Amino acid sequence: MSVEVVEIEESPKTESVDEIEKEADGDNELSSPRGVLEVPVSGSSDSDNSSISSCESSGSERSVVHRALFGESQGGLHWKNFIDTIKMKSVRRFTTIPLLSGYDISKKNLIKKLGRNQSADDDIDCGDMVVPKPSWRSFSRTELVAATDNFNSEKLIGKGGHAEVYKGCLPDGQVVAVKRITKNTEKKEDRVSSYLTELGIIAHINHPNAAKLIGFSADGGLHLVVQFSPHGSLASLLHGANESLAWKIRFKVALGVAEGLQYLHCECPRRIIHRDITASNILLAEDYEPQISDFGLAKWLPEKWLHHIVHPIEGTFGYMAPEYFMHGIVDEKTDIFAFGVLLLEIITGHHAVDSYRQSLVMWAKPLLENSNVKDIADPSLGDAYDSGEMKRVMSTALACLHHLPDMRPNMTRVVQLLRGEGGQIEVKQKSIGGRAIILDACDLENYTSTCYLKDLNRHMQLVLEENNNMAA
Numbered sequence: 001m002s003v004e005v006v007e008i009e010e011s012p013k014t015e016s017v018d019e020i021e022k023e024a025d026g027d028n029e030l031s032s033p034r035g036v037l038e039v040p041v042s043g044s045s046d047s048d049n050s051s052i053s054s055c056e057s058s059g060s061e062r063s064v065v066h067r068a069l070f071g072e073s074q075g076g077l078h079w080k081n082f083i084d085t086i087k088m089k090s091v092r093r094f095t096t097i098p099l100l101s102g103y104d105i106s107k108k109n110l111i112k113k114l115g116r117n118q119s120a121d122d123d124i125d126c127g128d129m130v131v132p133k134p135s136w137r138s139f140s141r142t143e144l145v146a147a148t149d150n151f152n153s154e155k156l157i158g159k160g161g162h163a164e165v166y167k168g169c170l171p172d173g174q175v176v177a178v179k180r181i182t183k184n185t186e187k188k189e190d191r192v193s194s195y196l197t198e199l200g201i202i203a204h205i206n207h208p209n210a211a212k213l214i215g216f217s218a219d220g221g222l223h224l225v226v227q228f229s230p231h232g233s234l235a236s237l238l239h240g241a242n243e244s245l246a247w248k249i250r251f252k253v254a255l256g257v258a259e260g261l262q263y264l265h266c267e268c269p270r271r272i273i274h275r276d277i278t279a280s281n282i283l284l285a286e287d288y289e290p291q292i293s294d295f296g297l298a299k300w301l302p303e304k305w306l307h308h309i310v311h312p313i314e315g316t317f318g319y320m321a322p323e324y325f326m327h328g329i330v331d332e333k334t335d336i337f338a339f340g341v342l343l344l345e346i347i348t349g350h351h352a353v354d355s356y357r358q359s360l361v362m363w364a365k366p367l368l369e370n371s372n373v374k375d376i377a378d379p380s381l382g383d384a385y386d387s388g389e390m391k392r393v394m395s396t397a398l399a400c401l402h403h404l405p406d407m408r409p410n411m412t413r414v415v416q417l418l419r420g421e422g423g424q425i426e427v428k429q430k431s432i433g434g435r436a437i438i439l440d441a442c443d444l445e446n447y448t449s450t451c452y453l454k455d456l457n458r459h460m461q462l463v464l465e466e467n468n469n470m471a472a
């Protein structure tokens with residue numbers, strides 16, 4: 001199937017969103033490994049999705065974000081309208097229908113609405129959901145300026161494709177990370193929308209292996225204030241540090257991320273698919289406890305949907321599952337594939353895509369299949385690893401990287417495998433339920449590992465070329 005990279009249509013300027021963000025920083029020159037791809041979705045379209053798959057941004061998804069944050073209060077209703085408006089715009093963009101009307105999102109209104117919910121004292125009554133009492137708060141620009149020494153470049157601790165992150169200190173001495181959403185190629189309404197998604201999800205989750213929200217601010221730009229992770233990202237420790245990351249820490253990170261994903265997929269009141277599990281999005285707390293961060297692409301999936309179909313396809317090269325980059329199919333197995341790539345990075349110390357644009361999966365799969373520990377293990381580790389753990393991580397990675405999503409284990413099984421519980425990896429039978437029907441429709445049943453590797457490489461070439469063209 002051909003993969004086509006197309007330019008995204010520009011939408012009309014929206015003054016009020018401009019107003020919200022005009023005080024945010026200038027151009028973000030940083031090139032991100034993230035890509036946006038539009039593909040023809042075979043056998044399905046946004047309009048003909050059934051109950052087992054759905055188009056971008058359902059009403060249910062919106063209301064969950066809204067209820068998780070604000071309950072059904074008067075302020076909440078305003079928020080629902082606000083989020084609905086933004087999401088409607090996103091759907092229109094994806095179907096390339098021109099936008100007709102402007103937004104009614106003024107900076108003043110946004111701040112007022114965020115502020116109204118500051119320091120909520122009561123539990124949120126969400127009917128079928130248990131939402132813990134919020135501990136986050138709304139910050140003013142003055143407070144964030146004071147905390148970050150006026151967003152001093154010396155306090156800059158990280159830059160992604162969408163944000164700059166500053167180290168800050170609150171008046172009570174608490175050290176925090178202030179994530180300031182920056183201008184980039186993304187359109188403003190999408191930026192606000194992904195900010196709200198990230199805010200809604202991060203405010204809702206509560207697990208030692210997921211980022212913890214301290215507060216937010218829409219005063220002079222869009223900001224999230226989260227717990228500071230003193231060791232930075234896994235990517236910086238694996239690829240940027242002079243010293244080799246000890247195996248003990250690598251294994252702790254692998255297991256912790258698996259437990260965090262198990263929580264997101266299975267233990268949250270609503271299933272959350274992260275969609276951007278990468279080494280840059282795993283942060284390390286004081287004791288190297290990993291924390292899954294950056295929920296800007298995350299999705300809520302209602303129980304009755306097996307899948308979610310999205311386009312354009314956004315993610316990080318080298319981590320995207322074949323059914324996702326070919327057909328836009330999103331479910332837990334999308335994250336599980338990305339987790340398999342993350343395990344490979346942990347084992348090998350290599351990037352998911354190297355400087356010659358070669359995929360780590362392509363290089364490592366034969367070694368995993370032959371259980372070739374000697375050639376796959378990061379040479380900088382020497383012999384300093386637990387061979388039992390290494391073998392478990394390798395066999396788990398191989399299972400997670402299966403080209404057929406149905407054949408990948410779920411996150412509960414992944415945790416067991418990494419812990420060495422519940423025996424060997426079993427060869428899974430193809431299911432004959434709804435999921436298999438979906439996959440048949442997408443030609444994945446006959447899709448071989450070799451086809452996958454070829455398509456993966458072609459996909460990366462296309463998107464990287466597109467990125468280079470945009471940068472030129």
Ligand SMILES: Nc1ncnc2c1ncn2[C@@H]1O[C@H](COP(=O)(O)OP(=O)(O)OP(=O)(O)O)[C@@H](O)[C@H]1O
Nearest residue numbers: 158159160161162163165177227228229233280294
């Ligand atoms: N809480 C934190 N503590 C310490 N460092 C952080 C924290 N949050 C983010 N960072 C640093 O900032 C970098 C960018 O953050 P983040 O991934 O959230 O930005 P982004 O623009 O959303 O990224 P992406 O390009 O994946 O969309 C991280 O890779 C990390 O190095």
